[in-house]
Structure formats: C-alpha cells, structure tokens
Amino acid sequence: MPRKGLIIVHTGSGKGKTTAALGTAFRALGYGWKILMVQFIKGAWHCGELDSATRFGDQLQIIPMGEGFTWNTQNPERDRRKAHEAWEFGAKEALTGKYKMVIFDEINYVIHYNYLEVERVLDFLKAKPPMLHVFLTGRNAHEKIIEIADLVTEMRAIKHPFKKGIKAQKGIEF
Numbered sequence: 224m225p226r227k228g229l230i231i232v233h234t235g236s237g238k239g240k241t242t243a244a245l246g247t248a249f250r251a252l253g254y255g256w257k258i259l260m261v262q263f264i265k266g267a268w269h270c271g272e273l274d275s276a277t278r279f280g281d282q283l284q285i286i287p288m289g290e291g292f293t294w295n296t297q298n299p300e301r302d303r304r305k306a307h308e309a310w311e312f313g314a315k316e317a318l319t320g321k322y323k324m325v326i327f328d329e330i331n332y333v334i335h336y337n338y339l340e341v342e343r344v345l346d347f348l349k350a351k352p353p354m355l356h357v358f359l360t361g362r363n364a365h366e367k368i369i370e371i372a373d374l375v376t377e378m379r380a381i382k383h384p385f386k387k388g389i390k391a392q393k394g395i396e397f
Contacts, residue, residue, distance in 0.1 A: 331361030
C-alpha cells in the first residue's frame with residue numbers, strides 16, 4: 224500500500240484541535256522528524272507549548288505570528304495582513320524540504336473570516352511535496368479544505384468548564 228504525506232484537518236467547536244496536532248507532532252518527534260508549527264492567531268500571549276518546543280532544539284519550531292483573537296481587534300485590515308504574512312512564511316518554509324510535518328495552527332479561522340483566500344491554501348495543498356504531512360486546525364474548516372483533506376476530525380463540545388465560570392488554566396488551555 225502506498226504512503227503519502229497526509230492533509231489532516233482538526234476542526235469543530237470543541238477543545239483539542241491544536242492539542243491533537245501537537246500530540247501527533249510529539250509522536251513524530253520520537254521518530255526524529257523535523258516539524259514546523261505556524262500559529263496564525265496566537266502570539267499576543269504566552270503558551271506552554273513554546274517552552275516545550277525549545278527542549279527539542281530545531282527539531283520542533285513553533286512560530287507564533289498572530290496578535291490574538293481576531294474578534295478582539297478593531298483592525299481587520301491589519302489582521303488580514305498578519306494572516307498573509309503568516310501564510311507566506313509558512314508556505315515558503317514548508318517547501319524548503321526541511322520539514323516532514325507542518326502545522327498551520329488556527330488557519331481555518333483566518334480563512335473563515337476571509338483574511339486569507341482559501342484558493343491560496345488549496346493551491347499549496349495540491350502542489351505540496353508528496354511526503355509532507357500538513358495539519359490545518361481551527362473551527363469552521365472550509366468545505367473545500369475538508370474535501371481535499373485525507374483525514375478530518377471534528378471536535379464537538381459536550382461540556383466545558385468555561386460554562387461554569389471556570390477560567391482558562393495554564394497547562395490545559397494555554
């Protein structure tokens with residue numbers, strides 16, 4: 224049976240999309256893979272995964288390029304520009320051949336908000352190196368992204384501590 228680099232989508236309203244992608248990355252690190260994660264929204268606050276990544280040297284690169292949740296900003300043009308900068312960086316790096324896995328973290332949000340054109344992402348996915356595994360995370364994955372993907376998982380929120388007034392916790396949500 225042939226092998227190929229998979230296109231994997233983690234979407235849905237439930238928690239765990241980025242966490243699942245990082246879990247797969249952790250597994251791949253055990254085999255010596257080199258991995259890049261480009262974060263499209265995170266960047267305005269500190270996340271524990273950044274500290275963990277430093278322990279793997281250049282084997283795991285996590286690059287936060289966002290400025291926080293787009294719904295908190297009053298400058299959609301700046302959000303659009305930041306999304307394009309993150310995409311240009313991530314797509315260019317993915318094509319260098321240095322990585323076996325690239326995670327475009329929270330890219331589905333920026334596509335959903337029309338900050339990044341889905342066609343640009345589709346063109347990349349169709350032309351990506353054959354053995355490169357690509358993750359696309361975030362709610363509201365575009366139907367065309369779902370269609371081209373090899374694996375799609377939808378995280379569904381059933382219960383969340385936030386509904387009880389419990390704030391996000393270090394080590395769990397960030």
